[in-house]
Amino acid sequence: MRRLFRNIGWLLGGRGVNAALSLVYLALATRTLGLDGFGYFALIIALGQTVTGLANFQTWQFVVKWGAGSDGPGEATGFAIALDIMSVALGAVLAAVLVWTAQFWLPLPDDLLWVAFGFCIVSLLSIRATPTGLLRLRFQYGRATAAEAIQPVVRASGAVLAALFMPTVLGFVLAWAAAEVAVAVALWIVAAWNEKIDLSQISLRRIPRDHPGAWRFVWSTNMTGSLNVGAKQVMILLVGAIGGEAFAGGFRVASQLGQALVQLAQTVSKAIYPELVHAQEDAHMIARRMANIALIGGVLAVLVALFGGRWALETIAGEDFGVVYWAMVILAIAGAIELVGASLESLLVSAGRAGTAFVVRAVPTLLALALLNVAMDWNGLKGAAFTVLGSSALAVVGFWVAILSMQQIRITVAATEPANKPPKPDS
Template identity: 25%
Template sequence: MSPAPHIATADGGAVSGLRRVLANLAKLLGGKAAAGLISLIYLVLATRRLGVTDYGVLVLVNAYAVLIGSVVAFSGFHGVVRYGAIALEAGDRAGFARLVRFMAVIEVGCGVVAVLVAAILAPVVGPHLGWSPRTIALATIYALAVVGTVRATPQGVLQIAGRFDLLGLHQAVSPLVRLIGATGVWVTGGGLYGFIAVWLASAIAEGAAMWLLALPAWRQLAEGERVRGPWREPQGEGFLRFILVTNADITIRELAPNLAPLTVGWLLGPPAAGLLALAQRATSLLAQPTVLLSHASYSVLTEQVARREIGLFKRTVSRSTALALLVAAPIVLALAFGGERLMVLIGGSSFAGGTLLLILIAAARAAGLASAPLAAGLTALGRPQRSMAVGLATNLLMYPLLPLLLWTTGADGAGWHALAQGWVGLIVLAMLFRRDAADEEASDRQ
């Protein structure tokens, strides 16, 4: 796997690194743009058919399954990308194959456990979230939606293969299934339970599609190796610690966004959860690129660190962060002026009154978007524990503020909480990255 060329000059090299990140991001955003348009259509169908209360129930059922999946399931794509690239660089296709099989076994095994945990706990959690007995029964089956989160290993394979076009295509799978299903529910006069069935089908399709899309890339990278074969823990230095820390980092970072709607639903009921969910969806233009930018930049930054191009690496991260803020600012400004109209336009009159919540969520998303290159840079330096520590502080240690803000300011409290989390995290990540990158550069000079 030969490294991509870049301009050797100091400034030109930084531009080359940024261009490669943007090229990867463009491929991912192509699929996300189509997915966004599709999502808007099915979102209008669902919110206008269900209203704020039933839509809130739908959101809570889905958020519950996703939360269990993010906590119990295992995401190891960072390990696949880093140690898989090392194996391929050394020409060790058999080692690469064992690594991927090992990560697949761990991920699928944890996914099965997550499904069982979600099914068992649904009858316990459901009554506190305002679910009817029938909804609780469906939520038990909906535990299968955890399958949608079990896809990190094939995602890592596609990243190593440079198939960001397929990763972009994958972004449209779940929205397309939801659009087809939501249209059917709308035409047939269905309601909440029909939409729950559609959301379940989309989650299963999302998980299965990633594995199918990665199969050709696997065959190319692991040429001569079978899908089924020997697997064991790779012997690379620090492998287990690396994958455990990066998985914990991802889990902690996904915990707060998934826990927030459940906390709102628990304390304020499904209508407030529905209002928060629509505000989050309306700001998805800022939220989704956060994950995509992290994925697009990670492989580029890892390569620059491996080449010991630390100066180039620092400029690539700083310019990616600045560009993220530059892109986010006008979007937040537009939502500040047109937020109320947008909420009512999408969901109908029952969603009126969420303007401040929308603005706060958008400003928090902007901070998250700018944080993505910094977190990817720290991981590329082999210091994922830094990002994990920041995620732990902002998502867990700051969580007790959420109930307090909800009690004092209502649903807007979720927005204030997200704003504090996002900007505190961005500032701390920037400080840690600046220090660690400087230390790395200094060690190379000695």
């Protein structure tokens, strides 16, 4: 637990720097571009992150899971890099399809479609899950945090330059793209410094050959990651498709401020997963303690959003964005629920139940996306936020039920084992 809290501290420190500098870019982008311009920017970023999220495999989990053996992470790293290459190829095709069809369903001007495609390709080339996994495997959270701090610094600096010299959507997209490239390069350098990367071990066959069921785990975690993207980035795209660019911009601001807790949940999940893999016998205890702590933090964060959210919105983004206050509060509640569920989801994945975690996450997410149009017709951005809240609540309840079922199975097996064992021969 002491090491877990130290690792979470490193990750939260990085998140704190990221959050503070993100406010700089958010304030500059919203005030420079206005509601509609920021909406275009939000749609382009959401497209890039959607493509990357759908095509990207959670390779850091593979490195942690299969790289902890006595042979080291060589084969696991080679497998992860091979999957990254496949992600870039598949993602490029997906990006071409989405951008080509965007004119029929997204409120993006024609001159921004090539900007969107370029950002998608840059995002794919900046995939960095594998070096992150190498650092987490060795519990090098301090070095990972230092490398990841480059992203918000470059992004904020780029936003300042864009506001001064290129106050357009393209200018801010270039700033974001530069930050993606910079942090990917930094993480690969730090990971290679800490662990030798043998490119001759790049293969899609070795790990599946030695670990039956590997591909099932790969696809389960990929689909779970894709659903996490769907809960946020695809939601922004659909909000824009239904309500227009102003709705997309408003929802992104509300989501970024209100769902900061979701990023915190992801931070907790990333820190706790290696511990659960290495300490299977104490996994339930660790997850339970983290869930209890998360509940307290979530309640406090919702209170902050409720009483200080409107002031924060209007101070950072401007008075035009004050209308998304209640959507932000609803999303903050959803974030608090996700914070509690982060350790439960990690517990399922670490116990080899990635498929169960995927199904539990999939059903509420797809339901939320299906009901989005009806919800927005009912109550605009607040209706969209309620679909996210409902999805998060159903998913966390599902994780809890799945863990209880898993515990019950273990208790039943333990109770029947002595009776099934053959009697020991007399001495």
